[in-house]
Amino acid sequence: MSNFLQDHRNTVIALAVLVIGFMMSAYVVPEEDQVVIIRTGEPVGTVNTPGGETDAGLYFRVPFIDSVNRIEKRLLDLEMTDEEVLSADQQRLLVNAYARFRITDPVRMVERAGSTDGVRNALEPILNSVLRQELGRRTFQAMLTAERGSALANVRTNLDRQARQYGAEVVDVKIMRTDLPEAPLQSAFRRMESDREREARTIRAGGSRDARIIRAEADAESARIYAEAFGKDAEFYDFYRAMQSYDATFSNDDNPSESSIILSPDNEYLRQFRGRR
Amino acid sequence: MRIFDGFGQRISLAMAGKKSPWGGGSDDGGTGDTPGGSQGGGDKPKGPRNPWLPPGGTSDDGRRAPNIEDIFKSRGPEGPRRSGGGGGPGGPNFRFPQRPGGKSWFPLAVVAIVGVGLLATSVHLVAPQEEGVVKTLGNYTRKMEPGLNFSAPFPIETVDVEDVEGVRSVRIPGNNNQAKLILTGDQNLVDLSYIVRWNIKDLANYKFRVVDPIETVNEAAEAAMRAAVAETQLDETFSGQGRAAIEMDVRERMQRTLDGYQAGVRVLGVEIEKADPPAQVVDAFRDVQVAEQNADAARNQAQGYAQQVLAQAEGEAEAFDKVYAQYRLAPEVTRQRLYYETMERVLSQTDKTIVETDNVTPYLPLPEIRRRSQQPVTTVTAPEGQ
Secondary structure, three states: OOOHHHHOHHHHHHHHHHHHHHHHHEEEEOOOEEEEEEEOOEEEEEEOOOOOOOOOEEEEOOOOOEEEEEEEOOEEEEEOOOEEEEOOOOOEEEEEEEEEEEEOOHHHHHHHOOOHHHHHHHHHHHHHHHHHHHHHOOOHHHHHOOOHHHHHHHHHHHHHHHHHOOOEEEEEEEEEEEEOOHHHHHHHHHHHHHHHHHHHHHHHHHHHHHHHHHHHHHHHHHHHHHHHHHOOOHHHHHHHHHHHHHHHHHOOOOOOOOOEEEEOOOOHHHOOOOOOO | OHHHHHHHHHHHHHHHHOOOOOOOOOOOOOOOOOHHHHHHHHHOOOOOOOOOOOOOOOOOOOOOOOOHHHHHHHHOOOOHHHOOOOOOOOHHHOOOOEOOOOOEOHHHHHHHHHHHHHHHHHEEEEOOOEEEEEEEOOEEEEEEOOEEEEOOOOOOEEEEEEEOOOOEEEEEOOOOOOOOEEEOOOOOEEEEEEEEEEEEOOHHHHHHOEOOHHHHHHHHHHHHHHHHHHOOOHHHHHOHHHHHHHHHHHHHHHHHHHHHHOOOEEEEEEEEEEEEOOHHHHHHHHHHHHHHHHHHHHHHHHHHHHHHHHHHHHHHHHHHHHHHHHHHHOHHHHHHHHHHHHHHHHHHOOEEEEOOOOOOOOOOOHHHHHHHOOOOOOEEEOOOOO
């Protein structure tokens, strides 16, 4: 047993060569990657490309001669820096957009851009200019609202056309942020403030107007009620109200005041006082 | 250890084979069968003297240069204290303990470690809220459902288990408390923060379709929220109903976007946590609320007044109606009665002066009366006759 190596030397060597050869030539393409095989600077094959015939898995290459260039297969992110865009009605807006793209033609990508970062670097200025161009045609209001949809569809189409040259496909372009630059921001604040002041005044005025109307309506209604009741007999109302008024004026228990009344004996009240004539 | 034994022998063989500067007279008990040893021993019995050996000491029984084989040999079988494999003092003294049969533990240890490794990477316990994706040599082949699952060991199959049911919630903007101003449809700004809750709809897509799914979700949320708010008026963002509409809208937009990316993400909900006016103009907004309360207060007061006035009118009218109904039954008597009753009340509380006839000149001490009572004096000359 101690002479195992000597006994099986050839086998062992053969095995080792096999293992080393296997390790040098085999490579695993994971689901996330696609691969371009480059042989002496020339791309000679691809693995696991979108829509390609090969799947992810274990593949072999010629050691030393073939190099494996792994490229992201998943959806990639292209973010843009904040960009000041001038709208058709000369208003400024800070726009930040992102695009999502994936590499569909890795061979072309490797030839033209080298890496996915190369694609990003190439596409970013294009995204900026296309976006600026497209949004610049629209008014500020349209930029903000629903028309974004069609604008972005145009941006996507344009960007996609450019991206195809780099073997990439632009799936989506979205505006992530639209902000006002500093100066318009301050004026927007002022406008909001004055808007609110106006609203506050309107509300207060509305309140006092309503209050007056309510009071007037109540007064009118009470007048109607009085008229309806008292109008049945104006002469009796005169008498009845006079009695109430005397009561209130001269015999007010709550607020007694000393009054002196000088009566003429001819007074109706004293008619009986004089005795029968 | 067979291989290692052989290896050791080969080393010792090589060492012994060299012409040792410390003396060639090594008759080599241990490796006597090796050709190098015997050759070295036979051919050069009188090699250069070992300077550390006493002169003439070429005898075989005396001290001789230890070769590496002797170093190993001198260690002999280790006691049970060295059992347990692994650690032990390293360096040249390292040696695996031996099994009772004189064989080494080493192959067993290797087998055990590899076995544990294989077991660990091939048996997977997937929790109920989890799912796993299995890649066979990088190629996505199947999904693992909750429960006990098996796969081929590590280099062949890799398994990625992820919590798919668990709700991830992300707050936008993040924890930095800076105001996040969003433009509304009427070109105002609103300071908005919201929470997006999502989980994984399709783990394979989640893993293999999008580079950074979490960041993708955040960006999709932000874009959707901005777009939704841009189609909304400022005041709607403050009202509960408007908020609910925005939340729905954002959720649908996000889902649509993410489905477009095949991100494998399910958006469970979007909740607007806070929708405030920007801090710079918040006073003006508060003033509007104050104004609303003022207006309400004014209205309430007016309503109160109206109720009071109407109640009074109704009461008086009712009283009049009642009296009038009685009056209609006996007009003259009622009239007289009311008159006398009133006069009674009036005159009983006042000073009365009755001036009898025309030929008496009345003296009215008005100043005195006024002095007597600090209160205003009402002097009434009752109408003559009726």
